Amino acid sequence: MTEMPSVRGKLKKDAPLAKLVWFKAGGHADWLFEPADRDDLVEFIASIPETMPVMALGLGSNMIIRDGGVEGVVVKLGKAFASVEKLDDVTLKCGGGAHGVLVSSAARDAGIGGLEFLRSIPGTVGGFVRMNGGAYGRETCEILIEAEVLLRDGSVRTLSNEELGYSYRHSELPEGAIVLSATFRGHPEKPEAIQAEMDRIQEARENSQPVRTRTGGSTFKNPEGGKAWEHVDAAGCRGLTRGDAQVSEKHCNFLINLGNASASDIEQLGEDVRDKVKAHSGVELEWEIQRVGRKSG
Secondary structure, three states: OOOOOOOOOEEEEEEEOHHHOOOOOOOEEEEEEEOOOHHHHHHHHHHOOOOOOEEEEOOOOOEEEOOOOEEEEEEEOOHHHOOEEEEEOOEEEEEOOOEHHHHHHHHHHOOEEOOHHHHHOOOEHHHHHHHOOEEOOEEHHHOEEEEEEEOOOOOEEEEEOHHHOOEOOEOOOOOOOEEEEEEEEOEEOOHHHHHHHHHHHHHHHHHHOOOOOEEEEEOEOOOOOOOHHHHHHHOOOOOOEEOOEEEOOOOOOEEEEOOOOOHHHHHHHHHHHHHHHHHHHOOOOOEOOEEEOOOOO
16 A cells, blocks of 8 residues: 655545546545645655656536546645736746636736636636637647646646647646646727627536536537537437436537436537437547546446
């Protein structure tokens, strides 16, 4: 049994994760660490065996935690990692744990346009950087200058946009790396114009997505030349269920937990949808939602 180092933050063994993800389903983490601050996190990662897996967890919105739980350490960044600092008239440095709503609001107050879309993504800066988070025609790679990351060996590096190797909903951020901060650049804009754009995006999201349910956000990546939801709908999957997991009737690229769905129910429903779409149109949908952990307890 590995002896864990002492920390100033919270370190809990066999910690339940379901309450920390939007689907409200899934197993436990072998260890859950909520660092007190940056130094606490860096020292901890440098002290544990390099063979021990490490996974950062933001808002848990675009993620299935499998029922068997997550091996190693899950790191949850709190308020100490949620700062937003204005560097100049068009640039913000944001902590890895900062929510998209906080970042976009800070940008508005500073008169920085171009970051409005972050308000509509239910996640944190770390997730945006790792997954090239995007919505409403914009992506993180369009505004990111660089990211400061803690690598699995305990070293801290600053990676440029180019070094992160962005593509659609993907980056080359190394496995086990944790985003400490990211620097975003927008353009000068009047705060009232920024607010109007954020209001437009928020209204569109409320009208088209099942935002007040236990969901995981967009389930599948849009295939070349089309929309994932159109293929799901055409294959007759709108409203499809497996246990308490359902394909949303409001937006069929969203899966929802109607109450007591297991993570296995949700993931298998997604696979059911992929099979039906493949049979109907020949299109092989790719998961956008991250699926992590052991499949069974």
